[in-house]
Structure formats: structure tokens, C-alpha cells
Amino acid sequence: MAQLSDNIERFIKELMEEDAQIDLRRNELAQHFGCAPSQINYVLATRFSVDHGYIIESRRGGGGYVRIVRMKARSDQSLLNLLLERVGNSITEEASLAIIEQLFERRLVTRNEAMLMRAAVERNALMLPISAKDVLRAAVLRNMLVRVFRNLEEARSHDV
Amino acid sequence: MAQLSDNIERFIKELMEEDAQIDLRRNELAQHFGCAPSQINYVLATRFSVDHGYIIESRRGGGGYVRIVRMKARSDQSLLNLLLERVGNSITEEASLAIIEQLFERRLVTRNEAMLMRAAVERNALMLPISAKDVLRAAVLRNMLVRVFRNLEEARSHDV
DNA sequence: ATAATATAGTCAAAGATGGTCAGAATGCGA
DNA sequence: TCGCATTCTGACCATCTTTGACTATATTAT
Numbered sequence: 001m002a003q004l005s006d007n008i009e010r011f012i013k014e015l016m017e018e019d020a021q022i023d024l025r026r027n028e029l030a031q032h033f034g035c036a037p038s039q040i041n042y043v044l045a046t047r048f049s050v051d052h053g054y055i056i057e058s059r060r061g062g063g064g065y066v067r068i069v070r071m072k073a074r075s076d077q078s079l080l081n082l083l084l085e086r087v088g089n090s091i092t093e094e095a096s097l098a099i100i101e102q103l104f105e106r107r108l109v110t111r112n113e114a115m116l117m118r119a120a121v122e123r124n125a126l127m128l129p130i131s132a133k134d135v136l137r138a139a140v141l142r143n144m145l146v147r148v149f150r151n152l153e154e155a156r157s158h159d160v
Numbered sequence: 161m162a163q164l165s166d167n168i169e170r171f172i173k174e175l176m177e178e179d180a181q182i183d184l185r186r187n188e189l190a191q192h193f194g195c196a197p198s199q200i201n202y203v204l205a206t207r208f209s210v211d212h213g214y215i216i217e218s219r220r221g222g223g224g225y226v227r228i229v230r231m232k233a234r235s236d237q238s239l240l241n242l243l244l245e246r247v248g249n250s251i252t253e254e255a256s257l258a259i260i261e262q263l264f265e266r267r268l269v270t271r272n273e274a275m276l277m278r279a280a281v282e283r284n285a286l287m288l289p290i291s292a293k294d295v296l297r298a299a300v301l302r303n304m305l306v307r308v309f310r311n312l313e314e315a316r317s318h319d320v
Numbered sequence: 321a322t323a324a325t326a327t328a329g330t331c332a333a334a335g336a337t338g339g340t341c342a343g344a345a346t347g348c349g350a
Numbered sequence: 351t352c353g354c355a356t357t358c359t360g361a362c363c364a365t366c367t368t369t370g371a372c373t374a375t376a377t378t379a380t
Contacts, residue, residue: 003346004358005358025337025338026337026339027338035358036358036359037337037359038338038340038341038358038359038360039359041339041340042356042357046357058338059337059338059365060336060364060365061335061337061338061365062335062337062366062367063163063336063366064336064337064338064365064366065337066338110272112273112311113273113276115307115311116273116276116280116307116308117280119300119304119306119307120276120280120304124303125300125303127299135287136288136296139284139285139286139287140285143279143280144279146279147278148276163367164367164368165366165368186328186329187326195368195369196370197327197328197329198329198330198331198370199367200328201328201329201330202367202368206366218327218329220326220327220329220375220377221327221328221374221375221377222326222327222377222378223326223327223377224326224327224328224376225328
């Protein structure tokens with residue numbers, strides 16, 4: 001019944017109706033709802049995860065913030081989930097390259113972007129015992145995939 | 161947001177849009193922003209380091225100054241060599257991010273490409289013991305750097 | 321030369337945020 | 351009501367910024 005988390009979730013989603021991206025102060029928000037700051041993290045983790053189509057970025061220290069970015073269309077988003085699942089905890093070089101190729105064919109990344117992704121997951125980029133390579137490659141690829149599906153970039157092509 | 165440090169950084173970069181080199185009075189600048197003079201040093205250290213592509217020179221005493229020089233590479237090739245050398249066998253996350261930022265400022269990569277590069281070298285992409293992270297990050301970054309510059313060459317030889 | 325003055329540099333501590341995780345509290349379905 | 355899942359909290363950690371006291375180095379006046 002109108003739980004704290006639900007309220008916070010609704011509040012954030014209202015803020016995001018206009019913009020696909022917002023910045024907030026974790027402590028401010030917590031104070032606004034009279035709860036522990038870590039409660040905000042809980043809401044973000046359970047309702048604004050990648051699975052839900054959001055990406056969270058943040059900065060600590062003075063002037064710190066929590067940024068919430070809503071990713072592209074739902075169709076793309078389910079593709080992302082599919083790919084993330086496919087990658088899992090471990091993936092071979094061949095499978096990785098296939099995924100990257102697929103992204104390019106679907107025009108989700110440019111030729112250059114695909115090239116960079118390959119450079120990051122290739123055998124010679126991951127100088128580790130073979131068994132560990134696949135695990136690490138999966139981690140790197142997952143991180144890049146999420147970024148690819150991030151919305152923001154074309155939306156605000158100004159300011160650094 | 162709009163942190164003091166960020167403001168000072170922006171201010172300096174605006175000054176440098178015209179010239180690749182400027183001289184400042186540290187105390188004057190500090191006064192202009194109403195902060196401690198050492199704040200200026202902080203900004204220089206964190207945003208105008210060599211990894212960011214700048215060199216700082218200064219003089220104390222009467223008529224003292226702080227000079228900021230944007231490094232200029234003779235060619236893409238020599239910049240690549242410089243960066244590869246800097247990366248070496250091991251590099252921290254901060255230094256890596258600075259280098260990537262530099263590539264973007266020099267318009268050698270797009271915003272999205274920089275984003276992908278960051279995704280590949282970030283802490284959370286490299287799930288390893290800390291000591292190993294830096295080594296691996298260096299390998300990944302080197303691989304990506306080479307790709308960026310190789311592609312640059314191709315692109316340039318095509319058009320024109 | 322020496323002293324006074326004018327700059328800039330360093331570094332450690334304080335301040336300002338946000339993150340993580342284990343466990344307590346609460347809600348809910350069987 | 352019992353027990354598992356979800357929600358919340360608080361203690362402790364990590365990171366980024368800002369300041370101030372102390373130091374170092376020029377220039378200028380005596």
C-alpha cells in the first residue's frame with residue numbers, strides 16, 4: 001500500500017516524463033522522503049535497472065549527483081536484455097564478434113564503433129590465461145553493450 | 161552541480177579556444193572565483209594534466225604566472241606513439257579516462273566512441289584483483305588506440 | 321648583499337557527496 | 351500463523367572538492 005519505494009519510484013518517473021535524463025541529489029531526495037539515503041539506491045536497483053530500461057551514473061564528492069538515463073525504445077531494450085543474457089558470465093571471442101557484427105548490421109553502432117568494440121574483446125587485448133579470458137571478455141562486453149543502448153548521446157549533442 | 165572546479169575548468173578552456181597557450185595569475189583567478197589559490201592548482205592537476213594533453217609551466221615571485229599549454233602533436237602517428245608509450249604495460253583508470261577525454265577534445269573520436277572506450281576500461285568492466293586491473297586495462301586501451309588511429313588514416317586517405 | 325614583497329607550490333585535513341552490505345522490519349501468500 | 355520475499359536502515363567505505371598553513375622562489379627596494 002503506497003510503499004515508500006513505490007512513492008519514490010513514481011516521483012522519479014514523473015520527473016522523467018519530460019526528459020530522458022535527470023540528475024538528482026541522493027541525500028536531498030532521501031530527505032524529501034524522510035528516509036535513509038541508501039533507500040534511494042534500493043529503489044534505483046530494483047526499479048531503474050538495465051532490465052527496466054534505465055542506466056544509472058553517479059559521482060561522489062562535492063557537487064555529486066545521481067543521473068538516471070532512460071534508454072531507447074522498448075524493442076531495442078529487449079534486444080539488449082537478450083544480448084546480455086547471451087553474453088552471461090563468459091563468452092568466447094567468436095561469439096562476441098558475432099554479437100558486435102549483429103549490432104552493426106542493425107545499425108545500432110557505426111562501423112567505427114564496432115571496430116572499437118572488437119578491439120576491446122579480442123584475444124590479444126585480454127592478456128590472461130585462456131580460461132579467464134572468456135569471463136573477462138563477458139564483463140567488458142556487457143559494459144559496452146549497456147552503453148550502446150544508452151539513449152542520451154544523440155539527444156544532447158552539445159556540452160561536454 | 162556546476163561545481164567550482166568545473167566552472168574554473170570551463171573558464172580556462174574558453175580562454176584557450178583561441179590560443180593554444182595562455183598565461184594566468186593564480187591569485188587573480190582565485191579571487192575572481194572567490195576561492196583559495198590552491199584551488200587553482202587542484203583544477204590544473206585534475207583537468208589539465210599531461211594525460212589530458214596539457215603542460216603547465218609557472219614562475220613564482222613578482223611577475224609570476226601560470227602558463228597552460230595545449231600539447232601539439234606533429235602528426236597523428238606521433239601522438240599515437242606518445243599515447244602508447246604513456247599507457248605502457250599498466251595504467252590507472254583515471255589516466256585512461258584522461259587520455260580518452262583528450263582524444264575526444266581533439267576530435268579524434270566521437271562522443272559515442274569515447275563512451276565505448278570508457279566502458280571498456282572502467283573499473284567495473286575489469287573484474288579482477290586491483291593489481292591486475294591496471295595491466296589488463298593497458299592492454300585493452302592500447303588495442304583500442306591503435307584501432308582509432310589506424311582508422312583515422314584510412315578515413316583521411318579516402319576523402320579529400 | 322639583505323630585507324621586504326609578491327607570487328606560486330605542496331600537502332594534509334576537513335567537507336561533501338554517493339555506494340555497499342548485512343541485518344532488522346515489514347508485507348504477503350499459503 | 352508461518353515463512354519467505356521485499357523493503358528499510360545504519361554503520362562503514364570510497365571518492366571528489368575545498369581550504370589553510372607552511373614552504374619555495376622571484377623581483378624590488380634599501
